[in-house]
Amino acid sequence: MTPPLSERLYQRLVGTDDGAAGGLDQEVAAAVPRNATRQVGALALQSAGDLVVDAKTVLAWLLAAVGAPTAVAGLLVPVRESGSMLPQAALVPWLRRKPVRKWVWVAGAVGQFAAVTVMALLAATATGATAGWGILAALAGFALARSLTSLASKDVLGRTIPPGQRGQINGWASVASGVVAITLGLALRVFGGDETDPVALAWLIGVGGLTWLLAAAVFAGVVERPEPDPADDAPGAVATAVRLLRDDRPFRHFVVARTLLLVSALTPPFVVTLAGQQGGAGLAGLGPFVLGSGIASLIGGRLWGRASDRSSRLVMVAAAVIATGITLTFLAVLQVDALREAAWLYPTTYLLLAIAHTGTRIGRKTYVVDLASGNQRTEYVAVSNAAMGLLLLVTGAVSSAVATQGPQAALLFLAVLGLVAVPVGLRLPEVSGERAAAG
Template identity: 50%
Template sequence: MSATERIYSLLMKRDPQAEQALPDEVRRNVPRNGLRLVLANALQSSGDQTVNASTVLPWLFHALGVPAALTGVLVPIRESGSMLPQALLTPMILRVRYRKRVFIAGAVVQALSVALMAATAALGQGLAAGLVIVGALVVFSLGRCLCSISSKDVQGRTVPKGQRGQINGLATAASGLVAITLGLGIRLFGGEDLQAGQLAWLLAAGAALWVAVAVVYTGICEPAGEEEREPARGAGEEAKRWFAETFGLLRDDRAFRHFVTVRSFLLVSALSPPFVVALSISSGTDSLAGLGGFIIASGLAALLGGRLFGRLADRSSKQLMTVGAGVASGIILALVLIVSLPGFTADSAGGALLFIAGYFLLTLMHTGVRVGRKTYVVDMAEGDQRTTYVAVSNSAMGLILLIVGGISSLLAILGVVWALVFLAAMGLAGVFAGARLPEVSRG
């Protein structure tokens, strides 16, 4: 047994029968490919922490003097940019026989985008710098879209069933550990004054991580896929047909339309974290150590959330979704109320701890909402309908994210508090709307 195989066997619970069912070429390379996928996913998750749209980028915007309204579009652009183009890009990607090449291209696009953000952080200022970073984030999200579409195919071609979830789980755990380590490092070595140049170095490290992801992926031994049998159908024609089916499903399937509506209200936990960071800064938390605390909180939520909410989702994914949104709304309203009290300031240890604890609970609830709604959509459908539901709901949410993000950003011009109250109200509406969803879990 080679060293590679020994290491892989220590990390993974392997199923010999599942591996024996693979073609000889694929079976021989399972340990090598598996380790590279674990490493690439871990590096990718680590890179995500350095360009986190809920922590790092809002703090960078404050350091650069970017208007608060732009903070509200960070998460919508980051998330919707990887969802909306899928219908258009998928037919093109199906013509590429080696999907790892698509993933490598996506990783390079993300590396270049983050490098541009780093240069802007070092040299830019004000609204112009914010617009450049938002533009780079759009391109970054398109690169993430390429990686998202292709990575599933690469995993399916190189790793047997029963090991793919373990690879994703190790990457998630690595992301949480990296976030905690990064946050501790910022608190210990960042100093007291927030400087955009320090965040520029952090972003530069993120760009280097994405380059490393591309390099690792080049070593994966992927079997060639079949060529597209209907090259005459153009990508544009395929995309139009897919969009027509999408709108038809939302129009005709009442139960599915109700789920997408409820999911839209549940955006409270996804879109509010950047505004909480902005509110803490405006309340007096202006040191780099504050950013470290938020990153640590994000890492702890990632480590604890999946394990905590997995069993709850199997009992009742509907209740997990709606209760998570309700609790998130309550956390937001409590923070807004406390911040509005006369004499409150976040420059004390207690004030900073309040925001960090609130941020941790909010991101923890977001983990619960995500686990709940992913479990719900899987349980509510069967077979190919499940795949259609997932694809259509993701594309619809990409558009809804942009709309809700735009509204909250406009409200942030009046004040960050108004954007948070709007999102909290959406979450409370989601609780009432979600109560009418049918129960699909086994309990």
């Protein structure tokens, strides 16, 4: 008898350790192939949508097209990233009362669809400050909905997929979204033209929003075993955060390492800024950067996913080394007049940084899921993301202040953070795959 499609895909895509259930309930263990393929599909659809409303590229291009104030563009990345992280610690008590967490993810996906739809309508009908601040407000709503999917996804992953396979789930989702990004990037490059039409971008964003509706439908089919509600006297968000950061040394160490890994997240916007100063306006100029994001996901997703299941700690360290080396090399090349205006320099640098950031993202997601279990995982994800949101605002403000001396000064500051991340990451305890078992 031919196995179901989900099982065939699972066997081809995910390397397993002799079918180890990893302590999963019998019903959930039997549904691992279905759960794996559905989570890959849902996360891939979400990632594909993310590429269409990327704050670093598409939304920045859109704000320029509608004539929004420059101040709005500077707030895009902080609002998008911090807005999705800061609420998570406060959401933990509410989430812990949910015996089944997948519906929280579904609600977050529907919320992101609604927010993206508002962005598309504003792009098509408004201009200037109205469009700019309206899109930023919609982005804040998007980020709040994203906090639900971010918090619930790691919890559902830990409940439904055994250790040794979780990094591959994130990796294959990145690969699938990379295919979409490459297609989109090539289309923008070939058909985009030299003018940026806000209505065309509105259609692009609106169609991209549908990916979250599809993702919600796919994720709803995940098989998850209900778990009993915790005690009503569970500590509040602030008390939980203080306790974990004060008393849990491995977790505190992870939060510090994750903050220092911001080199791969915050450097790309400055590369795009420098590219803009060299010319290349219009939708066609946006194409190479979207294409770079796709290639990075396609290459890095599979590579970093498997590596994270062996050692997510070393993946984060390797990503920091790569991102820092690329940033320093880029700064050195900029000192050569003949190379500073080369058309290939900025998209190539962006691509390499995106590959490093894919490693950072997959490594840290796998690490925090493997570091804890049960409701402790929910606390770890929420508190680390909330702390990261605050630290991102601080680091972003410092790098923006340094950027008043020029984008190159900000890049140098971020490269220093990356250098410090290497020894900090090496001190993290091993929690993933064969290395953790050997330890």
